[in-house]
Amino acid sequence: MKMWRQIGSVTAMNLRSIPQRLSTSLVIVIGIAGVVAVLVSVLAMSTGMIKTMNNTGRDDRALVLRNGSAAESGSVLSRDAVRLISDGAGIRRDVDGKPIVSAEGIRLVNMFKKGDGAEINVVLRGVGNKFQVLRPEFRILEGRMFNAAVNEIVVGKSAHAQFKGLAIGDRITTRGANWTVVGIFSSGGDSHESELLADIDTLNSAERRGGGAQSVNVQLQSTAAFQAFKDSLTSNPALAVDVYRERDYYRQQSRTIGRVISVIAYVVGGIMAIGAIFGALNTMYSAVSARLQEIATLRALGFGSTAMVISVLSEALLLSCIGGAIGAVLAWLFFNGHVVSTGGTATGQLVFELTVSPQLVVTGIVWACVIGLIGGLFPAVRAARLPVATALRAI
Numbered sequence: 104m105k106m107w108r109q110i111g112s113v114t115a116m117n118l119r120s121i122p123q124r125l126s127t128s129l130v131i132v133i134g135i136a137g138v139v140a141v142l143v144s145v146l147a148m149s150t151g152m153i154k155t156m157n158n159t160g161r162d163d164r165a166l167v168l169r170n171g172s173a174a175e176s177g178s179v180l181s182r183d184a185v186r187l188i189s190d191g192a193g194i195r196r197d198v199d200g201k202p203i204v205s206a207e208g209i210r211l212v213n214m215f216k217k218g219d220g221a222e223i224n225v226v227l228r229g230v231g232n233k234f235q236v237l238r239p240e241f242r243i244l245e246g247r248m249f250n251a252a253v254n255e256i257v258v259g260k261s262a263h264a265q266f267k268g269l270a271i272g273d274r275i276t277t278r279g280a281n282w283t284v285v286g287i288f289s290s291g292g293d294s295h296e297s298e299l300l301a302d303i304d305t306l307n308s309a310e311r312r313g314g315g316a317q318s319v320n321v322q323l324q325s326t327a328a329f330q331a332f333k334d335s336l337t338s339n340p341a342l343a344v345d346v347y348r349e350r351d352y353y354r355q356q357s358r359t360i361g362r363v364i365s366v367i368a369y370v371v372g373g374i375m376a377i378g379a380i381f382g383a384l385n386t387m388y389s390a391v392s393a394r395l396q397e398i399a400t401l402r403a404l405g406f407g408s409t410a411m412v413i414s415v416l417s418e419a420l421l422l423s424c425i426g427g428a429i430g431a432v433l434a435w436l437f438f439n440g441h442v443v444s445t446g447g448t449a450t451g452q453l454v455f456e457l458t459v460s461p462q463l464v465v466t467g468i469v470w471a472c473v474i475g476l477i478g479g480l481f482p483a484v485r486a487a488r489l490p491v492a493t494a495l496r497a498i
Contacts, residue, residue, distance in 0.1 A: 131419070132426040134379040135474055139430025139467035142372035144438045146466070147457040149364035155455040156357035159293035160349030162326045164237065167319040167336065170343040174356060175209055175318045180344070182314040187342055192335035193328030194321050197236060205231035206316035208303055212277055214266040225262060227277065228295070229303030229316075237322050238290065246271045246286030251302040254309065257286035259296035261455070275299070280309035294353065297455075320349065376470065380478045416479045423475025427468040434467070435459040 160166075167188050172178035180188070185206045194202045211224040232251065235241055249255035258269045268275065275282045282301065290296050307314060323329055333346040347355075439459040 128422055130382050130385070131379075131422040131475070131478070132429065134382040135423050135426030135471045136430035136433065138372060138375040138379045138474065139427045139471050140433045141375060142368055142470060143431055143434035143459060143463050143467045144457070145368035145371065146365065146463050147434065147438050147459045149361045149368065150460055150463060151455045151458040152364070153354075153357045153361045154458055155292065155294055156353045157350070158291060159295065159353040160351075162329075162348055162350055163323045164349040165321045165323055165329055165332055166347050166349045166352045167321065168317075168345050168347075170345050172345065175207075178317045180206070180316050180319060184342060184344070185314075185316055185319055187339060188319045188321070188336060188344070191321070191332050193324050193332035195324045197233070201233075203233050203236050203322035205234045205237045205320045206303055206318075207231065207320060208306065208315075208317045210277065210306065210310070212275060212299065214268065214275075216265060217267055218265075220267075223266070225266060226298040227256065227282075227306070228298050228300050229306035230300055231303055233322075234300075237320055238295075240291035240293070241295075242289055244287045244289050246284075249285055249301055252305055254280045254282045254301075254305060255285045256282045256299045256301045257288050258284055258299050260287055260289050261296040262298060263287050265297075269299075278310060294455075372470065376474050379474050382478070384478050384481060412484065415482055416476065419475040419479025419482075420472055421475075423471045423478070424468060427471025430471070431459075431464040431467045435464070 167180070168175065168178040169180055169184075189202045189204045194204065196202055208229045210227045210229075212227045213222055214225045215222055231237075235248070243257065244260060246257070249257050256275065263269045269284055269287075271284050271286065273284045275284065282299075288296075288300070303316060304314070321332065323332060329348055336342055336344055336346055438457045441457045
């Protein structure tokens with residue numbers, strides 16, 4: 104009980120003296136706030152991208168690619184393959200008895216960003232005539248849906264917000280044709296809102312391609328029908344395909360790039376954290392040196408070394424938590440909800456919102472506490488081991 108009273112008294116005394124050392128204390132707060140703000144903002148990119156990709160697809164829809172294809176861009180399915188896939192088991196049918204299937208293909212279109220004018224690749228997706236039945240989350244926000252057999256497209260609201268030349272009535276030139284924008288659509292915040300959509304037969308005709316596709320999207324009778332559908336295709340000797348639940352496919356696509364962004368965040372944050380640790384060390388060593396008289400007096404009065412250690416660590420942790428909270432708040436204020444797009448890749452651009460989640464805030468504050476703990480540990484040990492006589496002579 105005596106030890107706890109000592110710890111409480113010394114810690115309270117130490118914390119009350121922080122205003123007298125405000126300038127040096129701000130070194131810890133500002134340094135750690137910077138670390139946390141950078142860490143959280145970069146991780147928010149990964150979180151936002153994964154959230155967007157995870158919102159893409161449903162468990163009662165399946166996506167079929169050519170066997171061995173890692174993504175739609177590397178897949179090719181012939182017209183016969185599309186027909187056989189449409190005859191698979193477990194597919195839901197419409198009121199006319201036709202399978203709810205959308206054969207789809209993607210092309211890359213050169214566009215320019217509104218912000219800096221950078222040239223980037225945007226996906227132009229050709230979709231089948233059952234597309235709207237297959238995806239009930241799809242809805243037109245402005246204008247109208249494209250007509251088949253006409254060079255018309257609709258654009259996702261994210262693409263419309265980020266890229267030039269996508270207003271209703273604008274014309275886009277591709278390798279095979281000129282396309283007119285006739286509508287802007289929403290699809291529930293998924294990755295398709297970064298794309299342009301056209302009729303697949305019209306797209307294939309414009310580019311003088313056959314009637315095949317790169318993927319086939321299927322509405323299943325239920326989530327439980329997936330395995331029967333998959334088995335019916337993979338056991339068919341006339342087909343060589345891979346079958347995914349739609350949601351699983353898009354999660355897989357986001358996993359690699361999300362991991363890369365996370366690694367970058369922790370590497371950059373780690374480098375900055377090392378600098379913050381040295382700042383905390385210098386600050387806490389200075390605090391200990393400034394309190395030599397106080398420490399010597401307390402030790403002479405019988406206060407133990409444990410009270411000295413905890414008092415110094417408490418100050419370091421308090422300042423670190425304040426810095427971490429400030430950094431997390433700054434990241435949330437300046438980055439949460441900010442719309443960005445991925446760099447140009449073989450699969451085009453993905454537009455998404457940065458997401459500063461409560462989990463990221465907690466992660467940032469935990470990092471701040473760890474930095475403060477490491478930065479305060481050695482000065483705390485020095486304060487505890489400092490002989491009373493030495494401290495008194497240093498006064």
